Amino acid sequence: MHVTDPAVQLLGMNPIFAAVVGYAAQAGVVSALRRSAYAPLLGRLTAALIWGCGGVASLTVVGISTAITVPLALTVLTVVVAMLALAFVSGLIRPAPVTAPLPAGT
Incomplete structure (x- = not known):
């Protein structure tokens, strides 16, 4: 099988690899932005984006055309981003309050 889709090549044609990379990226984003109240949300969005790419790559390997899966x-990505943007703007989603300050050395 000759697959030239960049998402398939990037993720190695394996959805398990995409899941592992998504969880690792989530942990990395959360640890990098640990002082921000939005860190868990941004980490989960990063993981979901990687999982979506893995899903498209897996469907491409199965034989479903990217002309169907990518749009x-x-x-789905546009709807989710628009709903989150509206929720932030309207005040439905607020940063979580920090209960205890982090030590100065971390």
């Missing part, structure tokens, strides 16, 4: 994935 669907972009539509």
